[in-house]
Amino acid sequence: MDHIVIVGASLAGLRAAETLRTDGFVGTITLVGDEARRPYDRPPLSKQVLRGDWDAERVALPGGANEALDLTWELGASAVGLDLAARQVALGDGRTLAYDGLVIACGAAPRMIPGTEDMAGVHALRTLDDALAVRDALDAGATRVLVVGAGFIGAEVAASCRERGVEVTMVEPLPAPLARVLGAEMGAVVADVHRDHGVDLRLDTGVASIDAGSPLAVHLTDGTTVAADLVVVGIGVIPNTQWLQDSGLTLEDGVLCDATTLAAPGVVACGDVARWPNELYDEVMRVEHWEHALDMGAHAARRLLAGDGPGDAFAPVPFFWSDQYDRKIQLAGRVRPTDDIAMVAGSLEDRRFCALYGRDGKVVGALTMNMPAKVIRYRRAIAEGLGWDDALAAAAAAP
Template identity: 55%
Template sequence: MPHPERIAIVGASLGGLRTAQALRGRGKFEGTLTLIGAEPHYPYDRPPLSKQLLAGEWGPEKTLLDPPDRVDGLGLDLRLGVRAESLDLEAREVALSEGERVGFDSLIIATGAAPRTLPNTPELAGIHTLRTIDDSMRIRAALAEGPKVAVVGAGFIGAEVAAVARSAGLEVTLIEALPAPLAQSAGVEVGEALAALHRDRGVDVRCDALVAGIEGGERVERVVLADGSTVDADLVVVGIGVAPETGWLEGSGLELRDGVVCDATLAAAPGVYALGDVCRWYNPVFDEEMRVEHWTNVIHQSRQVARNLLAEPGEARPFASVPYVWSDQYDLSIQSLGHPKADDEVEVLHGSLESREFVVGYRRNGIIVGGLTFNMPQQLSSYRPLIEQRTPWEAVLEHAQAMS
């Protein structure tokens, strides 16, 4: 690809903004840079939406990724409150919701993901999902009314919402379809340790619990579970995962499969890149394709996309990474490294599950593929190089012993 003169970025959040900054900064890109975002707000950060903002500890302005004048200083053609409707790859144009078409030489797709909703649920007041700052402010206002809260889904976001609501003294039920919270991504043992923490704090944690329906009049009144039991609730927050925002790319010719499919350099087509929650790419560290919904992944991918997009032919580099994610619940800091899966073997490497201060390692085919900690972040980070180098388990145990 010749060097681009016009770059369009779709998605004006963490990935979109940080890529624009990398292009203007280190990339020294001085051409036209259009940043298109469906939300009307200046780019803001999402992790506080289920933590400090929801708890009322922060005001909305504190979630901004950068002050607006710094964003304006990038000299962008900034289109906020405007949705990309479709992509014409041949004409190299993005059609916008306002009817305009934006031409580009290179395109960056950073449209993230949107919450999944429960099937067959009526549209009742009091049922929420949490992805945007507006969602968070709506739930925060609802929490202030002192409702009975039901959270459906005990992944990180659901569990964080439960922790915030319970810390505010509310009656909270946390409903999880799997045998334990996080069972899919962290294993049942770790999930049970997390469930025990929430129970100690007074949350009614129901596992193996499938939602059969949600009932009410105008407002939600109860959640009905598949075993026939009910959970009374005036506020229901559904946190059952997200789906990548690829609807606008249907029919564009790009390969879409639970995300925009990219090669190891994050390229989806010549001059077209994707990053962040919407990107499915081949990660050489794990020798597999993956899509990651973590904050630091977005930061690292945005730098790599800026570099690869402006690189000389043949100079684009693969994005090889060990994913990292954190979650804060009560006084617990959870951090996870790597790419653990439900059927990996889990072994405690430091501390104990009962004390809720531990590091576990995840073993697949005799090598370490991940680690997770409750409140022992330094010990966990020492395993990053071992995961990166696909270290055999015996050497992992030696490392654990040396660290103890």
């Protein structure tokens, strides 16, 4: 193998490149990225960057400037096609890149409200340019922000705007923030945190339409209208698979891989764009979080180097965190709203707690708020197959 192409100059793509080098690959590595920037860290965008605490340069990932990696950069270049038989990636400028091995790490794009894609004052928050555009609007005097979606991005944007002293309305079609992930009871705790910080939280309500203007007129599904200087949309993402439609790869809410991250001979996928069967949970999943991008990027690189060998299964306990005001929310595992939930430390009233999620006699997740040590310990135990009854008994016996 002489030439490996990585499509996606992202966290996952950069970690794949770093792993290829540390594991001994000495051939050419080409990183293709549709942004003109070298890889940067996304979690600070909705927090430190949006609040104005960090400048743009601070989010750059160190590996992107590591010349010892000897990477060939194709930045500001979009992949538009893949020929599996010829082992070639087509670029938007008409060129093709031949490869011996391919890493697909091209991430996902934010969903937008139809008809607002080019509307002034309506933004997604996915890229550094998105974050800087929203921050510039706040710096220019926007005082009324409407956030669409109370998921992790929406909730973090709402918190950052409130910490800047901006009036915030957050609209969410579900009965509680994060209800689809955490369940109604835990989502209600997050809702109260935002209400306590002055967010006008509109639940069970969506956006019907937005009229352009200054201010924007946001018409909600409950019949009310909210005037906003700025709208930030956080309603999920779509895997970037359009360029792969005619490739022959299996595309099902992302690039479908086997348990080892292999999508086709000589092709692996990782990060937000990859969907694979996680044997630990007996579930085909796609995970969009930071640590997952790191771990899967490294695993995919090693799978590629294994060549025709069987490869190892990628079976992690997913993990993420979200900082909102002075609360750090962390979740280890793969949970569902229908799981059993048990409080094993702290209390909802204090908003410092650890709750376990159980299914089929096993602990499948641990949610903490301002208890980081607990979630780390439970993550290890979940990977080892922690039983539900054993976990509850141990928690009851703890001092």
